Amino acid sequence: MRVAGPRRDWGRRLVVGLPFLWLALFFLVPLLMVGKISLSESRSAIPPYEPLFEFADGALVTVRASLANFILLFEDDLYVGAYFQSLTIAGLSTVICLLIGYPMALGIARARADRRGPLLLLVILPFWTSFLIRVYAWMGILKDEGLLNGLLLALGLIQEPLIILNTDWAVYIGIVYSYLPFMVLPLYASLEKLDPSLLEAAADLGAPPWRAFLAVTLPLSLPGIVAGSMLVFVPAVGEYVIPDLLGGGDTMMMGKALWDVFAQTRDWPAASALAVAMLAALALPMALFHHLQGRLEGDGRS
Amino acid sequence: MNTSMIRIAVACTMAVAASAANAEDKVVNVYNWSDYIAKDTLAKFTAETGIKVKYDTYGENEELDAKLMAGKSGYDVVFPSASPFFAAQVKAGVYQKLDMAKIPNAAGLDKVVLANLAKVDPGNAYGLPYMMAATGIGYNIDKVKALLPAAPTDSWAMLFDPAVAAKLKACGISVLNTPIEGVPAMLAYKGMDPQAQTTEALNAAMDGLMPLRPNYRYVHSEKYRADLANGDICVAHGYVGDLVQSRTRAKEAKKKQNIGILIPKEGAQVNIDMMAIPAAAPHAEAAHAFINFILRPDIIAAITNETGYANAVPSSLDKVDPDIAKDPVIFPPAAVQAKLFTAPPPAPKEFDRARTRAWAKFRSAK
Structure with missing residues (x-):
């Protein structure tokens, strides 16, 4: 059956257009503003950058744009280093989240139907407390005279308190803890859909459980793995609060680098240039991820 | 700093609310460092003047600077460090000239400190000292x-x-x-x-x-x-x-x-932290009253007692807890002072x- 006519067409355009309008308004426009500032020069006034366009009598008189801010970024390896450290920390955290989250998701998916709800609730429960408060709680747990060291000392497992807080270890603990639910939920969604009869068939054909897992469960949950990994990786790359509170300052992630230029040098154009460059540099791994996800979904359909 | 995102969001909301409110509202929006005031200062101010205080705090000069440089922060009184932050902000035209007629208590400020500050703010036109350490x-x-x-x-x-x-x-x-x-x-x-x-x-x-x-x-x-x-x-x-x-x-x-x-x-x-009024402050009148109130000897003495920072109002010293007034790290002796640099x-x-x-x-x- 075909419903032709312009009315339906308009309805469809509206439905498709709304998200685009949203993106244009809240993503594209701010991005263009940042892009504009990145091409100008800093000055001592409000706002603290030179105008890009100068108007006189309603007509455009001069356009002053410069790429100097972008060239300055590559003066040394500071920002390139921050970029790679961000990728490393986010990547490793994603892998750890996957290793912890997968068994959790599988466990919940295989639990009795009436227990799944409460188990999922437990995964989401931490969100009911402010993120900041949870990070502060980790400071209390991890510090030299904190709960963890107190417990380990009391048990006699260690003689000297472990120094965890203000090191990269604490940053990893914080990120993995904070983002684990984002890994578990998509994984659960894809594992829960998995038809148990496929596993029975594998067992009937003589596959031991580990073989059935590798040949059936794992490939079929790949879309969940990719979705979960993206949900962890993307916000972790830009993470600012966790390295600041739990790290020792030597964790130079991109958010921190940006804050330095923006606030310490008070150079908005240079900070904007850094933000634009980082966005461009991040688009690369994201595109790769996206491509992978698209291919997996394509496989799923065929 | 860590909570700066949240604070920026809060500040944006405040700025909108402040600009919408009547300028003659009996409110003053104060943005100060964290742990940097006595427990009863604000309540006393409201009790005496009827002006309510909206109080918000920051942890680093950079946070304050970012908001001020964006324009229209919605704050009426801020506390930047004298140099380099306050100095640069004065140059950028962030602040309004103080009306000294509305701040009679400023007469009690230490002349040596004011002379020192005049190096970055000629004639002490845009800011008065709050605490120093x-x-x-x-x-x-x-x-x-x-x-x-x-x-x-x-x-x-x-x-x-x-x-x-x-x-x-x-x-x-x-x-x-x-x-x-x-x-x-x-x-x-x-x-x-x-x-x-x-x-x-x-x-x-x-x-x-x-x-x-x-x-x-x-x-x-x-x-x-x-x-x-x-x-x-x-x-x-x-x-x-x-x-x-x-x-x-x-x-x-x-x-x-x-x-x-x-x-x-x-x-x-x-470091000397200043009190200054942003050029776009929605309640400049109340802001002057607040600064004048803070500079009253008994009020600033209470703040010194609570925070452990020295103030620049010599006549407040007899109201400062003797342990603090005699503490050589808070009010350093002349020999040490000679070696301090701004x-x-x-x-x-x-x-x-x-x-x-x-x-x-x-x-x-x-």
Whole structure:
């Protein structure tokens, strides 16, 4: 059956257009503003950058744009280093989240139907407390005279308190803890859909459980793995609060680098240039991820 | 800083609300450093004047600066450090001229301090001093003694002598996260001009700092207050007022810590925090009343008692707790005062950029 006519067409355009309008308004426009500032020069006034366009009598008189801010970024390896450290920390955290989250998701998916709800609730429960408060709680747990060291000392497992807080270890603990639910939920969604009869068939054909897992469960949950990994990786790359509170300052992630230029040098154009460059540099791994996800979904359909 | 995103969001909401409200509303929007006022100051102000106070706090000058430079912050009274922040903001036209007729209590301010401030704000037109303190070192007396009985507890060597730092590393050393403090301190330790803003001076300071980085537990401007009080670190580069608060908290803590504070004999930097009114302040009238109220001797004495920071109102001293008034790190004796130096003036852009980068490298060095 075909419903032709312009009315339906308009309805469809509206439905498709709304998200685009949203993106244009809240993503594209701010991005263009940042892009504009990145091409100008800093000055001592409000706002603290030179105008890009100068108007006189309603007509455009001069356009002053410069790429100097972008060239300055590559003066040394500071920002390139921050970029790679961000990728490393986010990547490793994603892998750890996957290793912890997968068994959790599988466990919940295989639990009795009436227990799944409460188990999922437990995964989401931490969100009911402010993120900041949870990070502060980790400071209390991890510090030299904190709960963890107190417990380990009391048990006699260690003689000297472990120094965890203000090191990269604490940053990893914080990120993995904070983002684990984002890994578990998509994984659960894809594992829960998995038809148990496929596993029975594998067992009937003589596959031991580990073989059935590798040949059936794992490939079929790949879309969940990719979705979960993206949900962890993307916000972790830009993470600012966790390295600041739990790290020792030597964790130079991109958010921190940006804050330095923006606030310490008070150079908005240079900070904007850094933000634009980082966005461009991040688009690369994201595109790769996206491509992978698209291919997996394509496989799923065929 | 960590919560800056949230604060920015809050500030945006406030700014909108403030601009929508009637300018004659009996409200004043105050944006001050955290832990930097007496418990009853605001309540007393409201009781006496009928003006309500919306009070919000920040942890670093940079946070305040970012909001002010964006324009229309919605705040009526802010507390920037005199140099380089306040100085640069005055140049950028961020503040409005104070109407001294509405601040009669300003007559009680220390003339020496005002003359010093006039260097960055000619005629003291845009700001008046609130609190001031040297930057020094706080240390855990017992823990330091256990590791290094002959520790140089009168000198920057506590932080900057490689042999000392390597020993004290075990119980935790922290350094303020700003080159505006770190670089002059290192220069003073080396016997160089701490206010020098040249490439040579910067390189000399960074050459001294870089190899020390592995000895420092962290480089952060806020965490040390609680950590020193709790015994999680044993040597902290910090603002004396903050260190005094740590020392007080350490005495009240469950596991009592014995904290000492030193102002290095090589000389230390002094920071003066100002009170100023942004040009776009929605309640300038109330803002003047607030500043005048703060400068009243009994009010500012109570703030000094609570915060451990010195004030610039000499006639308040007889109302200050004698322990604090006599404390040589809060109100240093003349011999020490002679060695104090003010923070460096705003630097040229290129130098500023080089310094920030050098500092980022130091902070993130492993």
